[in-house]
Amino acid sequence: MELADYLRILRRRWRLIVTTVLLVVVAAALITWRTTPQYQSSTQLFISTSASSSAEAYQGNLFSSQRLASYADLATGTELATRVVSTTGSELSPGDLAAKVTAQASPDTVLLTISVTDPDPEVAQQLTQAYGDELVALVAELETPPGQNKPVLKGTIVDAASLPGGPVSPNVLRNLALATILGLLLGVGLAVVRELLDTSTKSADDVTSTLEAPILGTFAFDPEVGKRPLLTDLSSHEPRAEAYRVLRTNLSFVDIDAESKAIVITSSLPGEGKSTTSVNIALALHAAGERTLLIDGDLRRPQAAALLNLDPSIGLTTALVGKVTVSDVILTHASGLHVLASGTVPPNPAELLQSQAMAGILAELRAAYDVIVIDAPPLLPVTDAALIASQVDGAVLVVRHGRTTREQLAGARERLAAVGANTLGAVFNMVPRKGRGNYGSGYGYGYGYGYAPDEVPVAEPESQKA
Structure with missing residues (x-):
């Protein structure tokens, strides 16, 4: 990285x-x-020898500095702790008291500093002073040669134990x-x-590199989708309307020489916004003067007709079983958009979609319309979308920001490739508005360019998941 x-x-x-x-x-x-706060008191001892000349003083200092480390060890041992406990009447055991004591010999000096830590500052001072006194006595005791009454080394307290002004810990x-x-x-x-560990798609690079196809449109998360899902509900200057115009323009460059285009709009899994995208891009194409037909090709959970407030009971399945001609079941939305609803949900949608009847209907409709937009089921749960995509110009995948994983997107691409269907591109949906520049390049001008003020989303409407 x-x-x-x-x-x-x-x-x-x-x-x-x-x-x-x-x-x-x-x-x-x-x-x-x-x-529990701990207070520390310290005392300092000077370990010296008695000397009558400068040469003896020099030798004595060397001797004292050599012995200093030994007395530092003795100061933290149980022998001296036992004497202090006896002198002060402390309730601590010698082992517990020794654990509270530190002794440090200053380098290249004959100074020894003893410190005692205790929750009570006065007790810490009392114990430290007792340690200094007892160490002076111990030095005199250990450094007095047998048969003599004058020690070779002596300890002198140069800094008496101080009363701590504040805790040293914590x-x-x-x-x-x-x-x-x-x-x-x-x-x-x-x-x-x-x-x-997060494999969800959060950038344009995640989508394009995994899908091996470009992003044709980007849509920011919009809390108003639940209240106003259709393009016809929006004023022309709103960012969402501009985003669909961008997507419409990009789709016009797909197979530019074709006289009639048929495009499947699908996704990897449910809840990524494919149905809303299908309906609105069909409305956008119709508004541009294209002869456009929207087919609700989701024969399992049809939603396109419901979004347009049209009756879905008669439609594609009715024509597929030969009860009526396809031209007889095409509905017209209030906007003028032609819609072929799904019809009755059949028990065998996959067989119907790959039938000769379906191929004949698509050929007939191609001759009558400039653009056919097919709202198909998700690719991973069922094979329907791949079957339809193999019979038309290709598929556009709707990818939901932060939810669709790269593995799911790769699986969807493989489903299309397995049947020889083209992956035309992707629609990156529900991209957070705030900080969208952080999600990688490749968005184009996309969603968010307009005169309407940005609003921070506070909740995710269920209808945007269609």
């Missing part, structure tokens, strides 16, 4: 990253708040800063993992 890919992930998954940071910071704050600022850094790292990591 390149830097641009990571930046794209950050823009796309920033909510996940911010949420992760907040959760980690809140967890750190709770842990910090529940942690360090609120440090904990929150570390939590923020950890949250950022964790959030970015989760965002990258989720991006790698």
Whole structure:
């Protein structure tokens, strides 16, 4: 992955990253708040030898610095802790008290610093002072040669134990800063993992590379689709109307020399907006003066006629079984668009769609219309759409942003290729308006170019999923 890919992930998954940071910071704050404050008191000892000359003083300093590490170890041991417990009357065991003590020898010096940590600042000071006193006594005891009463080394307290002015732990600022850094790292990591695991189509590149066909139109998510699904319900300057005009223009360049075009509108799975797209592109073509016929070719769950408020009971299936001629069952919408409804739902739609009767009807209709738009079932659940597409100029796939996966799209393309049908292109549907420039190039001017003000969608209307 390149830097641009990571930046794209950050823009796309920033909510996940911010949420992760907040959760980690809140967890750190709770842990910090529940942690008992610890106070630390320190004392400093000077370990020296008695010398009568500068040469003896130099040798004594070397000797003292060599012994300093040993006394630092003794200061944290149980022997000195036992003496301190006895002196102070502390209720702690020598082992517990030793765990509270740190001793550090300053490099290239004869200074030894002893620190004791305790929840009570006064107790910490008392124990630290006792440690200093007892270590002075222990040094004198250990450094006095047998038979003599003067130690070779002596310890002197140069800094008495201080009363802590504030707790040394927990360090609120440090904990929150570390939590923020950890949250950022964790959030970015989760965002990258989720991006790698997420195979849904979120960019034009995802669609074109998987489908191996261009994007013919892009439609932003519009909460008004449920209330005004048809192109005839919109004023001409609205962005959705402009998007259909763009799609109509792009379709005109498909098989440009053909006198009559027949195009299947389908999708990978239900709920991606194929029926709404089929109806509206037919209305857009009719408005441009094309002799247009909309066929509701979904013989399982027909919806096109219902969107246009037409009776779907008599239509394609009625003509296929030979009860009437196809011209007798063509309906006319209020806009003037000719519509061939699905008719009664049959028990064997796939057999009807690949029959000679279907081929004859398509040939008859091609001679009568400039453009035929067929609303077909989804490709993956059933074979109907592939069967119809193999008999016409090709199929246009409606791809729903953030829902259709690349695997589903590839499966749909393979279904079409298996029957020798052409994949003419895709319609990228329900693209979020906000930040749509982040989803890759290839949208064209698409949806969103107009004079109507943009609105942030708050809910997804069910009718847009048709």
